Amino acid sequence: MQSSFFKKIEGKTGVPMEDVFALANAIQYVDFQDEQQVRKIIRKVSKLANKPVSKELEEKIVASIMKDGKSLDLSKIQKML
16 A cells, blocks of 8 residues: 555656655655755755755745754745745
């Protein structure tokens, strides 16, 4: 059952589940007060989603995350994109 669920996600997104799990694992250990780590995660997500992020947008996302500093609000980032 889980396998078919993951296959559906892969089919819709075009992203292998191994990559999604690797990203989720990386996000768990990110210090959201560290600007370089935040930028690295933003770039990973951009590459994984095959959605280029302009420097201006990256700055806005970094500023938003650094302002909160404790967690990554994916809905906020999704609205920015």
